Amino acid sequence: MRLDVGSVPPAHVDSVPRALVALSFVGNLERWEMSQQHHHEKAQLLYTVRGIINCEVDDGVWIVPPQCAVWIPGGLPHTVFGSSDVECCCIFIDPRAAENLPLECCTIAVSSLLRQLLIRATELPEAYSVEGRDGRLVSVLLDELAASPVEDLRFPVPADPRLKKLAELLLSDPADCATLAEWASRIALSERSLSRMLKDEIGMSFGRWRRQLHVILAIQRLTAGEAVQTIALDLGYESASSFVTMFRKALGKPPGRYLLNRQKRA
Incomplete structure (x- = not known):
């Protein structure tokens, strides 16, 4: 139908x-x-x-x-x-x-x-x-x-309205490289409160949460055939190598090998 x-x-x-x-x-x-x-x-x-x-x-x-x-x-x-x-x-x-x-x-x-x-x-x-x-x-x-x-291609969204606003900000501009203190200030929280609330609600640090979003967005674009260099720069990384390091830390393998394994599995 x-x-x-x-x-x-x-x-x-x-x-x-x-x-x-x-x-x-x-x-x-x-x-x-x-x-x-x-x-x-x-x-x-x-x-x-x-x-x-x-x-x-x-x-x-x-x-x-x-x-x-x-x-x-x-x-x-x-x-x-x-x-x-x-x-x-x-x-x-x-x-x-x-x-x-x-x-x-x-x-x-x-x-x-x-x-x-x-x-x-x-x-x-x-x-x-x-x-x-x-x-x-x-x-x-x-x-x-x-x-x-x-x-696991989920970006968790906390229930607290301030944290939900932060999630929306991250989704709208994933390349924003603001510090944790700057992100906290944007939603009227202290850096310490932001870290504690994220840990309580989603069990993640801010860095791991943001990395999860980057990995998901990267898999989208890698699957569509985009170059690692382009993805890295668009997500706010200084170089392709720093992006690959993040990706390997999150998934245990670099982007090329991850895609190859995914294609073999399919």
Whole structure:
């Protein structure tokens, strides 16, 4: 089923008596679901074929680069938005349809087989035959999904309004190299209070929190084929080598090897 620009996922997906309802979307997400928080009883898998999708929940923003997917559990309020033209698959799944499906919001690495199954699923009729070929395809898709590795592409957003404002500032200008004291001053906190509150709310230091955002944004752009040098400068690093050092510290391997391993896994 094709989802038109300007619409939200149809409300009737929860009433469809099938384990899976699949939709495709091609268009500009700036006009789709922006600031329209919603939820559905079926879980949702958003797979990005082209472009970037962001999924925002109360305690974090999940940033989904191409060839990756975000899993949204049933009943979880969320908003989906993007900054450019995208092509994606929206798969709604009855949580009771398979064992070992994720219980929390997460990003999922999509294998080449799962990718083809997701794309093929968007061509299924809404009331597909459960006992026929289509039903068998859905069963294989659910098995592959349950076995897919989970990736941590989440930027946690604290509940405190001042810390939430800080998260918004970081997201709007990730290259800002202000000191911790300067960031604290911008949200009317002391440096010590900022550090303590971040540790209490998200279990991270400011440096690790900001590094998490940089890693997520870097993976987006690396997957799209951008050069390490360009990404490093755009994120505020003095050189490509300092960026690579940060990336290796966060993920245990440099960007090139990380991408190679990701491609092999797919």
